[in-house]
Amino acid sequence: MRSSWLHRTSTQLSVSLVCLCAALLSGLPMQSAGAAPISPADPDKVLRAVIVAPETGFDPAITRDLYSTFITQSIFEPLFTYDYLARPAKLVPLTAEALPDVSVDGKTYTIHLKKGIYFAVDPAFKGKKRELTMADYVYSFKRLLDPALSSPQAWLLEGKVVGLDDLAAKARRSKHFDYDADIPGFELIDRYTLRIHLNQPDFDLGMILAHQPTGAVAREVVEKYHDPQGQIMANPVGTGPYILTEWVRGSRIVLTANPDYRGYIWDFKAGRDPGDQRIVAQMKGKHMPQIGRIEISVMVEDQSRWLAFQNDEIDLFQLEGPLAPQALVNGKLKPELVKKGIQLSRIVDPEVSYFYWNMRDPILGGMRKEKIALRRAIAMAHNVREEIKVVWNDEAVALEYPIPPGVVGYDPTYKSSIQFEPEVANALLDTFGYKIGKDGWRTLPDGKYLQIRYTARADSNGQQQLEMWKKTYDLIHIHMVGDRKPFPDILKAEKQCQLQTRTAPWIADYPDGDNFMQLYYGPNIFQNNNGCNQIPEYDKLYAASQKMPAGPERDLLYHKMARILEVYAPIRVGYARYRNMLAQPRVIGYKKHPILPVEWMYFDIEKRQ
Structure with missing residues (x-):
């Protein structure tokens, strides 16, 4: 079992003691003495990043917030990933x-695994080198x-694999999940x-x-470190390029390069984009990853993050809407920042921020x-465009479609x-x-x-949202009270259908409409269906759409589903935000990816003087 010190929020311990305890007491992997590292990462290349809300933990089957996913993506590897530069996003092999x-x-997928991939060194493997199979x-x-x-990620495979749901149903009856049971849906031809x-x-x-939730987890790791719920939120061990070496909850996370990571040679292709061509010129042929240490700080307040970036205490920084006027004019960097060599990577996130009303709530449901x-x-009383202007400083685009x-x-011609x-x-209320x-x-x-009761994050952005929605409810003479909560508490409460209403952002897990239409699917309650919505007409159409490839026939069903959401109003579609990523001049080859949560295994950084 992991040491209880990992749960403390105190930062009084020295960095060296934190690292030593993390390795010795909690089983975090350390390179054995005298072992020659395989990874090309340079330990003197340090990236300092920041997240805007506390993480929740690092078990890929449990994690559902973006900020914890930064860590799980760095440690655990799924079978596939996305090309770093290709737009639209292009699926490529990983392991x-x-x-x-x-x-x-x-209905049948055959997949071959690369040989010679190993999990990071960890006491769970009892001194043996553990190959991925x-x-x-x-x-x-x-x-x-x-x-x-x-798992809030059960929806990814639920109802899909032959025999898997039957195995889960048997476990619900017996209170024991038989991981050794063979099911017809998973046919192991050989080890690979x-x-x-x-x-x-x-x-x-x-x-x-x-x-990320489908990344490979070793059974030995789960059996050694699991908590009473079977989770390994504090002891992530994977095959990826980084390992967790320090964690002070809600304050600081440190990743270091996995010394035994196999690495790869940077060889992505550029299209006509001059920025991509410049990245290729900077990065082509490099052995990756280059960055040896990633230090992540949790900074909830906007101004604290901006001040830290200005003082060169942060290398990579997400400029959220409230801070946009500090650095941008008409979507471009201010001249004084350009002069300093600050870099901007700007995209419209493949996301929807939507407003939900809890369909199980006695007042709203x-x-x-x-x-x-x-x-x-x-829904009709809320001015989405005013919210974009006031809360996000016009750093978002209004959406009509889910x-x-x-x-x-996506249908750009759709009108809600x-x-x-x-x-x-x-x-209507009268x-x-x-x-x-x-x-x-x-x-x-x-x-x-x-x-x-409207719930928002306990930060300055959340306060602005509360004020905006108070104005909305005042327009229709409904008394609203604000409820500010820490981000992890919001996620926990809404998963249990305990919040009345809030603004929920969803960023694409994968670039297909199914990933968004599933947010309102009845069987996904207690997973991703935050508003606990269950409308039979919608559920029937969604189930039918899952059997179809992308195309006009499926698009027709999506249109019908969108109209059903408008008629019954369990949600209202809001906006997609711009993602403005600022990088210091020393960052080399960075470009924000629309699907991958983080990209630090794809770019480089100069050593600090």
Whole structure:
């Protein structure tokens, strides 16, 4: 079991003591004395990065927040990944030898694994060098459906693999998941070949197997370090380029290059983009990764992050909307920053920030007409474009469709039936009995008190969102109270359907519309369906869409599903934010990827003088 000191928030211990304890007490891997490193990473090349909210932990089957995913992506490797420079995103092999061989009917995937890939050195392997095999992937896939874990990532494989759901159902009855049980859906041809048999066609499975939760976890690691829930949030051990060597919860994370990582030679191709051509000229032929140490600080407040970047205490920095005027003019760097050599990588994130109303909440939820009217009225009272201007300093684009730009299935011509119409919203509430009392606030149709609680992150950005939504509710005479919570607490609460309403951002796990339409699918409640939405018409269409490849036929179903969301209003589509990444002049070859959470295994940095 890991040492309890990992759970302390105190930073009084010296860095050397932290590193030593992390290695000796919690089992974090250390290079054996005298062992020659394989990784080309230079320990004197240090990248200092920052995240805007506390991490939750580093078990790929459990982690669902973006910031923890920065770490899991660096440690655990799925079978596939994405080309660093290709746009739109292009699927490529990672630990697999090649892209999967897919049957004509889309129901059978055959995948071959590269030989000679090893897990990082760890006491769990009892001094032996541990090679990665396809059995490790089968074990990791099964973990996603283990009822004891309650993985929020179960949706990735749920209902898809022949026999896997039956195994999970048996575990729910027996209270024991049999990881040794053979199922027809996972056919191990040999140590390095896996054939996956699906219940129905799934043309997105390759992209799903590039998503971080499907990264390979060794069974020995889970058995040595698991907590009572079976999780390994504090003891990640993978085959990837980095290992966790220091962790002070909610404060500081340090990754160092895995000395036994196999590495690769940088050989990505540039298109017509001059920026890509410059990156190729800087990076081509380098043995990767180059960066030997990554120091990640948690800084919740915008101004603290900006000041640290200005003082050259941070090398790579996400400039969120509230800070945009400090560095940008019309989407471009200010001249004084250009003069300093500061670099900007700017994209519209393949994300949707949407507003949900909890469909299980006694005030907002349900399918009765007056409940639908209440949600539709709130949706029509909210001025999305004003929120973009006030909260995000115009660093976002308003969306009409549930699928954002840059994702397969996006329709730029779609027009939502929900628009900013506060007069209509008030009339709708009047019609369905939400009367305005003497105090100026509306009551429920039965005359009882009506109050809505909106939840936001406990930071300056969250405060702005609270103020924006208070204005929305004031427009329709509904009393709103603000609820500020730490980010990990928000994720935990909404997974259990405990929040009334909030603005929920979702960034693409993979660049297909399915990844966004699943957010409102009934069986995904307690996973990614934050609003706990269950509409039979929607669920039926979504299930049908999963059997189809991308194309006009599936797009037609997506259109119908979008209209259903507008009619019943469990959510309202909001916006996709720009992602502005600022880098110091010493950063070499950096470009923000639309799907990969982090890119530090693909670029270089000069040593600090």
